[in-house]
Amino acid sequence: MQLREARxxxxxxxxxxxxxxxxxxxxxxxxxxxxxxxxxxxxxLLQRYPDTLSWxxxxxxxxxxRRKVLVAAEAIxxxxxxxxxxGVNHFAMLEQLDDSEINAMMAVNVTAPxxxxxxxxxxxxxxxxxxxxxxxxxxxxxxxxxYASYCATKFALRGFSEALRRELAxxxxxxxxxxPRATRTSMNSAAAQALNNALKANVDAPQAVASAVIxxxxxxxxxxxxxWPERFFVRLNSLLPNLVDRGLxxxxxxxxxxxxxxxxxxxxx
Numbered sequence: 001m002q003l004r005e006a007r008x009x010x011x012x013x014x015x016x017x018x019x020x021x022x023x024x025x026x027x028x029x030x031x032x033x034x035x036x037x038x039x040x041x042x043x044x045l046l047q048r049y050p051d052t053l054s055w056x057x058x059x060x061x062x063x064x065x066r067r068k069v070l071v072a073a074e075a076i077x078x079x080x081x082x083x084x085x086x087g088v089n090h091f092a093m094l095e096q097l098d099d100s101e102i103n104a105m106m107a108v109n110v111t112a113p114x115x116x117x118x119x120x121x122x123x124x125x126x127x128x129x130x131x132x133x134x135x136x137x138x139x140x141x142x143x144x145x146x147y148a149s150y151c152a153t154k155f156a157l158r159g160f161s162e163a164l165r166r167e168l169a170x171x172x173x174x175x176x177x178x179x180p181r182a183t184r185t186s187m188n189s190a191a192a193q194a195l196n197n198a199l200k201a202n203v204d205a206p207q208a209v210a211s212a213v214i215x216x217x218x219x220x221x222x223x224x225x226x227x228w229p230e231r232f233f234v235r236l237n238s239l240l241p242n243l244v245d246r247g248l249x250x251x252x253x254x255x256x257x258x259x260x261x262x263x264x265x266x267x268x269x
Contacts, residue, residue: 004029012086016185020210080127109153
């Protein structure tokens with residue numbers, strides 16, 4: 001895809017990865033419709049790219065707001081690139097989560113991107129070449145303790161991406177699934193950061209993720225898994241899951257300790 005010819009709907013545009021993608025797209029000459037509930041983080045980019053970047057205030061868990069995005073996309077002459085980058089996460093053992101937190105993760109990470117994609121597919125099909133990009137996670141391929149509900153949402157997004165790609169195989173719409181590893185964003189709690197530090201996990205800057213995503217879009221890729229050895233662990237988990245089970249079990253005491261600390265220090269409603 002030629003990025004200078006792209007008309008983009010980008011969700012989660014005010015988040016760490018989304019904001020970096022918005023910047024990279026604008027620098028490449030794309031016309032970007034940034035979708036986010038708030039615009040404060042987007043303000044510098046909106047000032048820098050007044051002719052190519054616009055903002056739509058939307059909570060994509062609501063049908064009315066998803067329709068606002070559709071109307072805005074039609075107003076810029078249609079869309080040939082949809083990037084579903086919005087997401088939420090909670091580092092906690094399953095029994096520590098409230099039902100409301102689980103429901104929110106499912107709504108934002110799964111229901112919203114599926115329903116928004118359904119709404120925009122007719123527009124995407126009108127383009128000479130189009131793409132849906134779903135930003136998942138390494139945890140969409142490896143179930144990880146402390147992230148059971150989050151993993152469930154990303155496994156679902158990966159399955160949706162695979163099925164949608166096959167469903168649209170006889171159209172001009174491609175589907176790219178992106179699986180970042182740990183990324184330095186505000187979505188990570190202090191406990192999640194402490195876990196990454198304790199395990200000496202690689203943590204990418206949002207700009208590095210955005211750059212990889214842009215190159216994958218330009219190259220018409222079908223999937224993108226970021227980082228080594230994370231790509232190796234994804235493969236190992238698919239071939240020898242019992243081996244991964246044993247490896248992760250060693251980390252359970254640390255994960256439980258940090259998740260307990262995380263919930264105890266979380267502000268009470």
